[in-house]
Ligand SMILES: Nc1ncnc2c1ncn2[C@@H]1O[C@H](COP(=O)(O)OP(=O)(O)OP(=O)(O)O)[C@@H](O)[C@H]1O
């Protein structure tokens with residue numbers, strides 16, 4: 195029996211939900227996607243919603259540090275398209291395909307203004323919870339507040355982490371450029387995000403997976419194992 199079959203059996207009474215939080219560069223999106231693929235589950239990248247709103251505000255010439263501007267953008271969430279296919283993601287907002295555009299440093303640098311606006315968090319969370327509730331046969335959702343706010347009742351709750359220096363090295367491997375600058379940006383985003391939500395400490399019942407000394411595949415296996423063990427409990 196494959197890991198996917200084993201977890202699917204558990205899902206007979208409802209979809210299996212795996213929630214993963216962690217700091218920037220900890221591997222949330224790449225590892226969560228690989229876990230979802232392995233289990234035949236859907237995949238929800240919640241950061242993509244914050245990034246898409248940020249893209250729209252900047253596209254309209256707005257400033258994400260201006261709360262009124264962020265609030266005025268929330269109506270556009272009705273137009274947000276987030277695919278939950280683990281084999282490939284498409285993100286669109288207000289009719290624009292922003293799949294690639296939301297990954298730029300310009301968006302990463304401006305997203306904090308959206309993330310700290312509580313009505314924005316509440317609005318995207320309504321959307322995330324609806325997606326999770328409709329999941330079939332299961333879903334891996336990743337972000338900063340999935341284990342604590344969005345899906346605190348998830349079947350498997352993981353805080354995925356790694357030493358900051360390792361996360362910076364991995365991110366530098368992805369984006370290149372000046373390693374010091376890459377590190378400074380990553381640290382600044384964590385500092386700003388952690389003022390809004392605590393994703394640096396595991397809440398009760400959340401399992402820490404520290405990938406500092408793990409390969410990518412070992413990290414994926416560790417989370418798949420947690421999901422499979424949960425099914426046998
Ligand atoms: N255990 C691991 N060993 C080696 N590389 C890893 C491991 N886990 C993740 N990576 C790599 O680290 C990089 C960062 O991962 P990823 O972009 O998934 O992080 P993230 O937590 O989603 O970041 P962010 O929150 O900034 O979007 C990717 O290149 C990924 O392949």
Ligand SMILES: Nc1ccn([C@@H]2O[C@H](COP(=O)(O)O)[C@@H](O)[C@H]2O)c(=O)n1
Pocket residue numbers: 218240241242244245305306309336337338339340383387
């Ligand atoms: N659950 C979440 C997810 C994301 N954010 C904010 O969005 C930014 C981008 O997220 P990535 O995972 O794509 O890097 C992130 O820096 C947070 O500001 C959030 O607040 N909650």
